[in-house]
Amino acid sequence: RLTLSDGTGEDSDNVMVSAKAGTGGDVVGAGGGGFGWLELWLLLAWLGIAGALRGRRRFGQLPVALMLAFLLTGGGLFPRPAQADDGSWYMGVSVGASKSAADASELDANLAALGYSTTSTLDDTDIGWKLFGGYQWNPNLAVEAALVDLGQVTSRISGNFGDLDAFVADVARVHPYSARGISASIVGELPVAQRFRLFGKVGLFFWDADIDARFEVGGQPISFDSKQGVDPVFGAGVKYHINKKMALRVEWERYEIDRDSVQLLSAGVEYRFP
Numbered sequence: 243r244l245t246l247s248d249g250t251g252e253d254s255d256n257v258m259v260s261a262k263a264g265t266g267g268d269v270v271g272a273g274g275g276g277f278g279w280l281e282l283w284l285l286l287a288w289l290g291i292a293g294a295l296r297g298r299r300r301f302g303q304l305p306v307a308l309m310l311a312f313l314l315t316g317g318g319l320f321p322r323p324a325q326a327d328d329g330s331w332y333m334g335v336s337v338g339a340s341k342s343a344a345d346a347s348e349l350d351a352n353l354a355a356l357g358y359s360t361t362s363t364l365d366d367t368d369i370g371w372k373l374f375g376g377y378q379w380n381p382n383l384a385v386e387a388a389l390v391d392l393g394q395v396t397s398r399i400s401g402n403f404g405d406l407d408a409f410v411a412d413v414a415r416v417h418p419y420s421a422r423g424i425s426a427s428i429v430g431e432l433p434v435a436q437r438f439r440l441f442g443k444v445g446l447f448f449w450d451a452d453i454d455a456r457f458e459v460g461g462q463p464i465s466f467d468s469k470q471g472v473d474p475v476f477g478a479g480v481k482y483h484i485n486k487k488m489a490l491r492v493e494w495e496r497y498e499i500d501r502d503s504v505q506l507l508s509a510g511v512e513y514r515f516p
Contacts, residue, residue: 444474493507
């Protein structure tokens with residue numbers, strides 16, 4: 243989001259006019275992921291699989307669930323084993339804190355290169371979460387996919403903007419962003435105690451990031467930018483198995499996206515289907 247206020251308390255039309263006249267002000271902006279239609283569809287698919295598996299033990303009796311699980315667990319990237327029923331499928335959810343490597347001085351430098359003199363501050367932390375599912379090939383190897391939202395990076399920018407329309411468009415071009423998307427990873431596990439397992443992962447992150455710019459005249463965007471890409475993701479963590487079906491997990495992940503990498507430290511719960 244991009245919001246303009248000149249601090250005068252006057253109506254929004256006067257705010258817009260004074261900003262365009264070059265009086266400056268404070269701008270609040272944000273760029274990152276968000277919950278969209280793709281995420282909603284995948285969430286419904288995830289819930290559908292979980293519900294179907296509660297009443298069935300064999301995937302051969304669940305062609306629809308199998309197809310959705312194939313999509314959610316990276317089936318398009320990794321081949322399934324010859325006897326999938328010899329292993330086990332699992333699903334879970336994790337929530338934690340995301341932190342971007344974005345830097346306020348870099349934002350000011352990018353705006354300076356476009357002819358603006360600004361002073362920026364950044365809030366580079368947010369809430370991140372993911373829904374994940376995977377297939378455990380053997381005790382030491384699994385493939386896993388996840389729907390990930392890394393939150394947003396927000397900023398406050400002070401300075402003389404000149405023409406507001408042009409400034410908003412330029413901010414949308416250079417503002418830092420976080421991202422949302424789908425990851426597909428290979429996971430290696432190592433038992434370290436009776437109930438504890440260490441794990442590491444490496445894979446790809448198919449991400450999307452939105453940056454929209456707004457000011458307070460009707461709340462309508464006057465500039466919008468969207469980015470997509472495919473970049474590496476890697477991480478490590480530890481699992482504690484409560485029983486054969488349930489496990490708790492804490493993990494750290496690093497998602498590489500075009501402008502700035504984002505780290506996610508999360509805790510979650512995993513359910514394994516027999």
